[in-house]
Structures are given as C-alpha cells and as structure tokens.
Amino acid sequence: MDGLKNLESAFQNEGWLLKEKDLKFGPILGRGAAGITYEADFHGKKVAIKAYSVQILKKDFGSVKIEMTLLPKLKHPNIIGFVGICFRADPVTAALVMDFAPNGDLTKALYETKVLLKKPPLRYSIAIGLAKAIQYLHKEDIIHRDIKPGNVLLSESNECLLTDFGFSRFIDSDGRMTGETGSYKYMAPEVVRHGPYSAKADTYSFAIVVNEMFMNEHPYEHVLPLHAAMGVVKKNLRPTQRKVKSEQLKKIIAKCWDGEPTNRPDWDEVITELESAASTDKTSGSLFGRLIHAAQ
Structure with missing residues (x-):
C-alpha cells in the first residue's frame, strides 16, 4: 500500500488530512462496489464518509486515487462539497469525507419519497443544476463517465449535488477516450x-437521467441492462417519452441522446432550452418560473 502512504503524505501537505478521532461514525447511508458510505459528525457538522474497502484499494487503487485527488479541486454549487481525507493504518483503509446530502439521491427522490411527483418544478431545477455541474466538469477537461440517478444527491433544499468521481478522467489532448x-x-x-x-458521452447519460425524472420510471424498465445497451447500439433503442408533456423538453432530451455524438448540443444550449421549457411548461406550475426569474 505504498501508493496509499504517498497519498497520505500529499494530503497532509495540502492540509486535507483529518484525524479519525474527530469523526463520529453514525448509520450506514449506502453500500457500493467501492465501499460503505456513513453518516457522521465532524466537530458538530454532519458529514458523509465514503470508506473504501480493502478490496477496492488493492483491485482499483487508480480510481480511488483519482476520486480522492479530484474532488478537493472541484468548486461548484452543484457538486458535492469536499471536507477532508482520513486514513487508517490497521486495518489499512482510506475514507473520503464530504458534505452531507440530507435528501439522499435522485433514485430515492423518484421511487421512495416520490418528492418529484409532489413537487414537479423540482424536476427542472435538478435537471438544470445537473447540466451546470457537467458543464463545469467539461470546462475543466473532466469527463464524469457515470452520470446516473444514484450519483445525483439532493441538498436540504433539493439542489442537485453531483457525486462519485471514481470513474472520472481528464480528457486527452485530442478529446477522445x-x-x-x-x-x-x-x-x-x-x-x-x-x-x-x-x-459528449456524459451528455447522452444526462438525457437518460432527465427523461427518467419526467417519466418517473426506470429506463427500459423490463429489460436487462446489458440487453438495453445492445438495443441502443443495434436498434437505436431509447426510453419512452410518453409522459413527458413539454414538446420543447422532449426535443432537447432527444438532441442530447442523439446516436451521433457531434449532433449533441453544447451545455449553453441545453441550459437555455431547459430554462425556457420550465417557464412555459404548464405541468411545472408557477413556482419554477419565479425561481428562474429570481436567479437572473
């Protein structure tokens, strides 16, 4: 684990290193391939701790290193905030400490609390926040590579907070990966x-997520994930839009998931179209229109 020791020294020099004794672990928030995420307390502040498993540190240390070194440098209101890094010697492990997102992820909002059904204007505000987060990453020459509802957290006020940068990579000089x-x-x-x-691969994933929010159902709900992916490639399969009421919204989603990457729009166009759709979509109510005008 020499790589982990080198990281610890680097984080110490940056002032990012936290002491384990200052973190009071609470309940488990979720389990994933990379490890376990806990709710915790850090000097009276509620935080989330992503504790990497020993297996992932051995098997895919590169992804862990990228996430741990990338997140501290990302500063955007729609990206989860960085608090610090914590290391443990026995057993060897590392943990990423982040701001706490009290309303969970977008999957929870869609299928458990159903907050998006109760407050339809949130769909537009979350979609615009997600677009702005991805736009920021791309301006920093970073591809997220895993845009999905489980990686979109919601703040106390249900603002979008993009998270999970383990698959993220810097874009090569030719812009291809x-x-x-x-x-x-x-x-x-x-x-x-x-x-x-x-x-532009992130743009496609974004479109699937936004469509899912307005459909309020999983994409390709009764199809196995790999079969869905093969359908996309071989038959130009896309999720249904039957519940998406706004024609303007349908069009911008369809442009974003175009099979030809160069046809997908830039983020300025996406954000402008989403804001315009929000202001004219009768199903979104008048609240979001007021929010848009207040922010301008």
Missing part, C-alpha cells in the same frame, strides 16, 4: 461499442 465504463442503461452507444468517445 476509450474503454467501457459506467452503467449500461445510461451508457452512450459509442461507449458500449468500446470505441473512442468524448465528453
């Missing part, structure tokens, strides 16, 4: 094909 990564039902066709791809 290779290698399949992400979640099949949200994966762009060029990624499924194992061909070269660009930051």
Whole structure:
C-alpha cells in the first residue's frame, strides 16, 4: 500500500488530512462496489464518509486515487462539497469525507419519497443544476463517465449535488477516450461499442437521467441492462417519452441522446432550452418560473 502512504503524505501537505478521532461514525447511508458510505459528525457538522474497502484499494487503487485527488479541486454549487481525507493504518483503509446530502439521491427522490411527483418544478431545477455541474466538469477537461440517478444527491433544499468521481478522467489532448465504463442503461452507444468517445458521452447519460425524472420510471424498465445497451447500439433503442408533456423538453432530451455524438448540443444550449421549457411548461406550475426569474 505504498501508493496509499504517498497519498497520505500529499494530503497532509495540502492540509486535507483529518484525524479519525474527530469523526463520529453514525448509520450506514449506502453500500457500493467501492465501499460503505456513513453518516457522521465532524466537530458538530454532519458529514458523509465514503470508506473504501480493502478490496477496492488493492483491485482499483487508480480510481480511488483519482476520486480522492479530484474532488478537493472541484468548486461548484452543484457538486458535492469536499471536507477532508482520513486514513487508517490497521486495518489499512482510506475514507473520503464530504458534505452531507440530507435528501439522499435522485433514485430515492423518484421511487421512495416520490418528492418529484409532489413537487414537479423540482424536476427542472435538478435537471438544470445537473447540466451546470457537467458543464463545469467539461470546462475543466473532466469527463464524469457515470452520470446516473444514484450519483445525483439532493441538498436540504433539493439542489442537485453531483457525486462519485471514481470513474472520472481528464480528457486527452485530442478529446477522445476509450474503454467501457459506467452503467449500461445510461451508457452512450459509442461507449458500449468500446470505441473512442468524448465528453459528449456524459451528455447522452444526462438525457437518460432527465427523461427518467419526467417519466418517473426506470429506463427500459423490463429489460436487462446489458440487453438495453445492445438495443441502443443495434436498434437505436431509447426510453419512452410518453409522459413527458413539454414538446420543447422532449426535443432537447432527444438532441442530447442523439446516436451521433457531434449532433449533441453544447451545455449553453441545453441550459437555455431547459430554462425556457420550465417557464412555459404548464405541468411545472408557477413556482419554477419565479425561481428562474429570481436567479437572473
């Protein structure tokens, strides 16, 4: 674990290192391939701790290193806030300490609390926040590569907070990448094909997420993830839009998930179209229109 020791020294020099005794662990928030996320207290502040498993540190240390070194440098209101890093010698482990998102992730909001059904205008505000977060990453030459509802957290006021940067990578000088990564039902066709791809792959995934929010159902609900991905590649399969009422919204989603990456719009266009759709969509109510005008 020499790499972990080197990281610890680097984080110490940056002033990012936290002492384990200052963290009071609470209940488990979730379990994933990378480890366990806990609710915790840090000097009276509620935080979330992503504790990496020993297995992931050995098997995929590169992804852990990227997430731990990348998040401290990201400063955006729609990206989860960084608090610090904690290391333990016995057993060897590392933990990423972040701001706490009290309303959980977008999956919970869609299918458990159903807050998006109760407050329809939130769909637009979350979609716009997510677009702004991804736009910021791309301006910093970073591809997220795993945009999905489980990686979109919600603040106390239900603001979008993008998280989980383990799959993220810096864009090469030619703007292209290779290698399949992400979640099949949200994966762009060029990624499924194992061909070269660009930051436009995030745009495709974004479209699937936004469509899911307005449909309030899982994409390709009765299809296995791998089969859905094959359908996208071989048959140009896309999720249904039958419950999406705004024609303007349908069009911008369809542009974002276009099979040809170069046809997908830039983020300025996406954000402008979403704001315009929000102001005219009768199903979103008048609240969001007031929020948009207040922010301008």
